[in-house]
Amino acid sequence: MQRRERILMIAVGVLAGGWLLDGAVVGPALSWYDGVRSTAQKAHEETAQSQALVDRQSRIMTDWRRRHAAGLLDDEATARFRMQSALAEAARSGGVTLDNVGGGQLVPATRDETCDTLRLTATGQGGLAQVMGFLRSLQASPQPLRIERSELSAGDARKDLIDLSLTVSTRLVPAKARSGRGVPEGTAAWTGEAVDPAPGEAVVAAKPFLAERRGGARVVSTETAKPATPAAAGGWALVGIVVRDGTTTAFLRHLGDGRERSLAVGEELDGHVASAVDADGIVLGSGDEAKRITVGTQLDGTPVPATSGQRPAASGQQPAASGQRPATSGQQPAASTPLSDPGREAILERLRQQRNRTP
Numbered sequence: 300m301q302r303r304e305r306i307l308m309i310a311v312g313v314l315a316g317g318w319l320l321d322g323a324v325v326g327p328a329l330s331w332y333d334g335v336r337s338t339a340q341k342a343h344e345e346t347a348q349s350q351a352l353v354d355r356q357s358r359i360m361t362d363w364r365r366r367h368a369a370g371l372l373d374d375e376a377t378a379r380f381r382m383q384s385a386l387a388e389a390a391r392s393g394g395v396t397l398d399n400v401g402g403g404q405l406v407p408a409t410r411d412e413t414c415d416t417l418r419l420t421a422t423g424q425g426g427l428a429q430v431m432g433f434l435r436s437l438q439a440s441p442q443p444l445r446i447e448r449s450e451l452s453a454g455d456a457r458k459d460l461i462d463l464s465l466t467v468s469t470r471l472v473p474a475k476a477r478s479g480r481g482v483p484e485g486t487a488a489w490t491g492e493a494v495d496p497a498p499g500e501a502v503v504a505a506k507p508f509l510a511e512r513r514g515g516a517r518v519v520s521t522e523t524a525k526p527a528t529p530a531a532a533g534g535w536a537l538v539g540i541v542v543r544d545g546t547t548t549a550f551l552r553h554l555g556d557g558r559e560r561s562l563a564v565g566e567e568l569d570g571h572v573a574s575a576v577d578a579d580g581i582v583l584g585s586g587d588e589a590k591r592i593t594v595g596t597q598l599d600g601t602p603v604p605a606t607s608g609q610r611p612a613a614s615g616q617q618p619a620a621s622g623q624r625p626a627t628s629g630q631q632p633a634a635s636t637p638l639s640d641p642g643r644e645a646i647l648e649r650l651r652q653q654r655n656r657t658p
Contacts, residue, residue: 365489368482370442371472375417378471379403382419385440386467393433394570395425395463414470418447421467425570426459427508431499437467439491444469453508461508535568536597540578549573549581554603569598
């Protein structure tokens with residue numbers, strides 16, 4: 300065998316031996332090493348997570364005990380009552396009128412969950428600012444609640460009246476796990492944190508549901524600015540005060556559809572409760588705020604657009620001839636507001652009927 304052939308044979312042998320060594324030893328060894336490294340990495344991550352849980356065990360247990368004290372250990376009936384009370388309190392705080400609150404649905408915990416879910420549905424209405432305040436108060440409720448769904452809609456783009464529909468839920472410890480479990484004495488119940496009002500205020504300022512979304516006055520000319528034109532009438536306006544048998548009642552008229560109604564102390568109108576009614580007007584309260592509405596103005600404080608130079612008769616008195624303003628001795632006549640002739644005559648006729656029925 301020549302020298303060149305021996306060299307080629309040796310080279311082939313070396314290559315074959317290297318290939319066998321890689322397939323039988325090096326490859327499996329590297330695969331084993333990669334597996335060991337991956338397992339070690341997972342074990343390290345799990346250990347880090349477990350260590351974090353151990354480090355935060357005291358805080359986690361304290362938070363769960365506080366949530367248990369806030370209602371997670373209640374039975375279904377008690378939890379439902381607490382949720383309905385939280386909705387009613389948030390509605391009073393925000394000035395929203397709740398039309399309906401569902402009875403509640405209990406969803407048992409699945410295999411991967413530890414707590415049952417209790418859901419309630421509610422519908423209501425109010426102004427956009429009131430609805431934002433209601434949602435903010437609900438999020439700050441002392442009971443652990445979750446707003447799963449919230450829908451806002453407006454039937455009339457000319458009015459600031461929003462229809463609200465939402466689904467609220469809370470967690471409950473199952474009855475089997477509840478037995479024998481309690482809250483240590485002295486544990487403070489969980490309370491919701493105050494919600495930043497800035498996002499809600501931004502939504503209210505944007506007026507997303509109103510046809511007129513422009514804010515502020517528009518400058519007509521850089522040289523001479525003209526006064527802003529009052530907005531078109533479309534809400535309730537105070538058009539008179541009726542005094543009968545020592546009772547003072549406000550008389551209101553809806554400038555949009557022409558409806559008329561009376562309002563006494565304690566009665567509600569568009570989410571506002573009348574706290575006082577006197578010859579000067581009415582005081583309406585919504586939540587912690589109260590404002591006085593004088594005769595001849597709408598609920599937002601803007602004057603009623605003038606449609607006639609005539610004024611209705613003073614409250615509680617016999618109507619006088621057209622163009623005169625009667626006043627009884629010792630009694631301050633109530634303020635009045637410009638109305639159209641048909642509206643004026645309708646009010647005068649009602650006052651005549653009330654006076655004739657008075658014994």
